[in-house]
Amino acid sequence: MLQYFLKRLLSLGLSLVAASIVIFLALEVVPGDPAAYMLGINAQEDTLNALREQLGLNGTILQRYLSWAGGLLVGDFGTSYTYRIPVAELIGERLWVSLPLALYALTLSTMIAFPAGIWAASRRGSYVDTGVMGVTQLGVAIPNFWFAMLMVLVFAINLRWFSAGGFPGWDEGVLAGLKALTLPAVALALPQASILTRVMRSSLLDTLGEDFIRSARAKGLSRGQAMWRHALRNALIPVLTIMGLQFSFLLAGAIIIENVFYLPGLGRLVFQAISSRDLIVVESVVMLLVFAVILVNFSVDLAYALVDPRLRSRR
Amino acid sequence: MGRAMRLNKFGSGLISVLALAASIGMADAKSDIIVAMQLEPPHLDPTGAAAGAIDSVLYSNVFEGLTRFGPDGSVNPGLAESWTISEDGKTYTFKLHEGVTFHDGSDMTAEDVKFSLDRARADDSANAQKALFAGIENVSVVDPQTVVVTLKEANSSFLFNLAWGDAVIVAPETVADIKTNPVGTGAFKFSDWVQGDRIDLERNPDYWGTPAKLDNVTFKFISDPTAAFAAVMAEDVNAFVGFPAPENLPQFEADPRFQVLVGSTEGETILAMNNKLPPLDNVKVREAIAHAIDRQAIIDGAMFGYGTPIGTHFAPHNPDYVDLTGSSQHDPELSKKLLAEAGFPDGFETTLKLPPPSYARRGGEIIASQLRAIGIETEITNLEWAQWLEQVFRGKDYGLTIVSHTEPMDIGIYARPDYYFQYGTPEFQKLFAAITSENDPEKRSALLKEAQEMIAADYVNAYLFQLAFPTVADARIKGLWKNQPTQATDLTAVSWEE
Numbered sequence: 001m002l003q004y005f006l007k008r009l010l011s012l013g014l015s016l017v018a019a020s021i022v023i024f025l026a027l028e029v030v031p032g033d034p035a036a037y038m039l040g041i042n043a044q045e046d047t048l049n050a051l052r053e054q055l056g057l058n059g060t061i062l063q064r065y066l067s068w069a070g071g072l073l074v075g076d077f078g079t080s081y082t083y084r085i086p087v088a089e090l091i092g093e094r095l096w097v098s099l100p101l102a103l104y105a106l107t108l109s110t111m112i113a114f115p116a117g118i119w120a121a122s123r124r125g126s127y128v129d130t131g132v133m134g135v136t137q138l139g140v141a142i143p144n145f146w147f148a149m150l151m152v153l154v155f156a157i158n159l160r161w162f163s164a165g166g167f168p169g170w171d172e173g174v175l176a177g178l179k180a181l182t183l184p185a186v187a188l189a190l191p192q193a194s195i196l197t198r199v200m201r202s203s204l205l206d207t208l209g210e211d212f213i214r215s216a217r218a219k220g221l222s223r224g225q226a227m228w229r230h231a232l233r234n235a236l237i238p239v240l241t242i243m244g245l246q247f248s249f250l251l252a253g254a255i256i257i258e259n260v261f262y263l264p265g266l267g268r269l270v271f272q273a274i275s276s277r278d279l280i281v282v283e284s285v286v287m288l289l290v291f292a293v294i295l296v297n298f299s300v301d302l303a304y305a306l307v308d309p310r311l312r313s314r315r
Numbered sequence: 316m317g318r319a320m321r322l323n324k325f326g327s328g329l330i331s332v333l334a335l336a337a338s339i340g341m342a343d344a345k346s347d348i349i350v351a352m353q354l355e356p357p358h359l360d361p362t363g364a365a366a367g368a369i370d371s372v373l374y375s376n377v378f379e380g381l382t383r384f385g386p387d388g389s390v391n392p393g394l395a396e397s398w399t400i401s402e403d404g405k406t407y408t409f410k411l412h413e414g415v416t417f418h419d420g421s422d423m424t425a426e427d428v429k430f431s432l433d434r435a436r437a438d439d440s441a442n443a444q445k446a447l448f449a450g451i452e453n454v455s456v457v458d459p460q461t462v463v464v465t466l467k468e469a470n471s472s473f474l475f476n477l478a479w480g481d482a483v484i485v486a487p488e489t490v491a492d493i494k495t496n497p498v499g500t501g502a503f504k505f506s507d508w509v510q511g512d513r514i515d516l517e518r519n520p521d522y523w524g525t526p527a528k529l530d531n532v533t534f535k536f537i538s539d540p541t542a543a544f545a546a547v548m549a550e551d552v553n554a555f556v557g558f559p560a561p562e563n564l565p566q567f568e569a570d571p572r573f574q575v576l577v578g579s580t581e582g583e584t585i586l587a588m589n590n591k592l593p594p595l596d597n598v599k600v601r602e603a604i605a606h607a608i609d610r611q612a613i614i615d616g617a618m619f620g621y622g623t624p625i626g627t628h629f630a631p632h633n634p635d636y637v638d639l640t641g642s643s644q645h646d647p648e649l650s651k652k653l654l655a656e657a658g659f660p661d662g663f664e665t666t667l668k669l670p671p672p673s674y675a676r677r678g679g680e681i682i683a684s685q686l687r688a689i690g691i692e693t694e695i696t697n698l699e700w701a702q703w704l705e706q707v708f709r710g711k712d713y714g715l716t717i718v719s720h721t722e723p724m725d726i727g728i729y730a731r732p733d734y735y736f737q738y739g740t741p742e743f744q745k746l747f748a749a750i751t752s753e754n755d756p757e758k759r760s761a762l763l764k765e766a767q768e769m770i771a772a773d774y775v776n777a778y779l780f781q782l783a784f785p786t787v788a789d790a791r792i793k794g795l796w797k798n799q800p801t802q803a804t805d806l807t808a809v810s811w812e813e
Binding site: 032157 | 355357358364365366438439440441442443444445446494495509510511512513535536537538539541542545546548549551671699700701702704705706708709720722735
């Protein structure tokens with residue numbers, strides 16, 4: 001187990017170093033000068049130089065990489081070119097929207113997918129199964145931004161149950177915050193839940209066809225008992241993998257939904273930072289997301305080991 | 316009798332409760348406002364970036380300069396109550412208002428004015444409009460209420476320049492963190508900024524001038540046009556200034572809950588041409604392009620009918636404007652003739668580089684097809700702003716581009732030979748120098764008209780339309796600016812209807 005853990009940890013570290021180099025170089029070749037963007041078309045050459053000096057844009061590539069990567073190691077993400085506040089602070093505030101939103105959406109999708117997937121698998125071929133498969137097919141096919149706009153039209157403009165977007169901040173109370181995140185979370189959860197339901201169902205059906213289930217049934221367990229005690233746990237591995245991928249996607253990939261609901265989340269931060277060439281924010285957020293994805297994968301790897309004892313004993 | 320009394324008592328009690336509830340409801344609704352706009356300011360220092368969004372939130376509300384723009388674009392007294400100009404036009408003596416305090420409680424004096432102007436023109440200044448201050452020779456303090464500014468040469472635009480958001484007066488002790496905590500002298504104080512979501516202002520109770528009528532102001536930032544539409548329809552915001560989806564305006568106009576104001580801006584939208592790049596260096600070719608363009612088709616197709624056609628680089632609402640649209644009326648046959656005369660009977664190929672705004676992207680498609688009709692093929696490239704600045708504006712690596720020049724009174728860019736469309740002829744430079752040093756309003760007006768005619772006759776660029784500025788607001792809001800003489804959302808006179 002320890003060796004398994006150390007191996008995973010080493011690959012985590014190497015992935016991070018490689019990612020930081022790729023991210024930095026990729027953004028270095030992007031055309032566009034942050035100082036010129038900020039000062040606009042009437043800026044004079046000496047003003048531009050003064051600003052570049054202030055922003056630390058005048059060093060060599062190596063110097064700038066080392067100062068950025070060195071800062072990351074001690075948790076210093078640098079200072080945003082445009083906002084002029086520490087990037088860590090900026091990301092911290094946005095995480096308070098993006099992280100709860102991702103967790104909210106993941107919770108919703110899990111709460112829908114687990115029962116629906118199990119229900120469909122346990123009544124394979126019935127109307128229930130067909131119904132669930134049909135609805136999830138629709139869920140996968142509907143683009144979430146379109147669904148989001150539809151919800152805004154119904155729940156915000158016509159019924160006035162929710163506001164059309166925005167985020168009041170957690171200072172206004174947990175309920176107000178959750179209320180503001182509800183429509184976006186539902187919009188994000190719908191396709192995820194559909195995918196997860198289908199994965200859950202097919203994985204469970206595969207497992208139910210295995211020899212050890214037949215043995216369990218032969219020893220006298222009912223179909224339900226065999227499923228709950230033996231099949232479910234074994235069917236979880238692919239489901240966990242998908243959930244891990246979905247969480248990283250929800251954290252980073254909510255850009256469109258954040259725009260539809262004008263939420264101050266990480267996705268929108270990156271989007272704005274790219275167009276204003278606030279490269280240090282882009283680099284740091286992308287790096288953080290890479291870190292999150294790698295960490296989630298790492299945790300999923302560890303979770304495999306918990307669910308599947310064979311992985312633990314294997315070197 | 317008794318029964319009637321009781322009923323009466325109950326009735327009046329009910330009425331007073333209702334009145335109380337109504338007055339609470341009224342107090343709530345009538346003193347606060349939520350104003351939405353598309354872009355969020357990158358930071359809150361109007362003297363340290365070109366971003367118009369900074370002025371849209373802070374100009375006049377939080378920060379004030381010696382002079383200020385009125386809603387009609389006129390230059391009015393601001394922190395300077397009056398001024399005198401010396402005979403030679405080089406020395407300005409400003410008399411400051413008494414009793415003006417910054418939001419941190421300190422007095423605003425001549426020392427602060429000197430500090431602010433010196434800071435803007437210093438060697439390490441990051442002021443995006445540093446050129447506005449380049450003509451200043453010296454700023455000196457006479458007494459706390461009097462400041463004297465000496466110019467190197469007479470400049471008839473100096474008072475106008477001082478009204479820009481980039482020339483506001485700041486307090487020396489607060490500039491260190493002005494980008495996140497702006498301290499000004501205006502009728503509103505900055506209170507909070509939730510990055511990515513909103514900026515809150517509150518009424519300044521110690522304001523030196525006419526106090527604001529609103530107690531609290533919230534600016535919200537909604538960039539997506541669909542989300543903007545939803546936010547207004549759901550009444551999540553009370554007003555949307557610079558509404559980004561002109562196609563939805565008729566729907567708001569038809570809805571009694573809303574008022575729609577379509578104002579003018581300082582944004583001359585032009586099809587800029589690279590005057591040094593063959594064959595665009597040939598005036599006949601540029602004239603051919605100008606006549607190939609059907610302005611109304613572009614205004615209708617790209618702006619849903621909102622926008623005023625222009626024939627030169629000048630705002631139509633300005634009293635000195637000359638309507639020169641006739642010198643470049645839509646005439647494809649004439650264009651073909653001119654092209655043939657210039658030696659391109661079969662047309663030619665050039666690039667058309669488009670920045671992100673919809674006037675450029677939608678307008679670009681229409682212009683490309685209008686040019687194709689006279690034989691000019693364009694290769695369209697869509698660029699982000701940062702790329703546009705680098706390739707087109709600084710690199711001058713383009714044939715044609717579409718952009719809106721939103722700075723007020725910016726005809727002076729035609730005097731700069733190194734400017735991206737590379738005009739700057741000696742004749743125009745001479746003319747512009749004359750305009751700058753002319754202090755007589757009538758003569759100045761005549762010279763400005765001459766300048767407009769000169770660039771139109773040289774077909775420097777193809778002039779398309781003046782950008783419109785749509786505002787959608789709750790029908791009960793009064794006092795909003797309709798026009799945009801500078802990028803501003805001056806809320807000092809805004810109130811709710813009784």
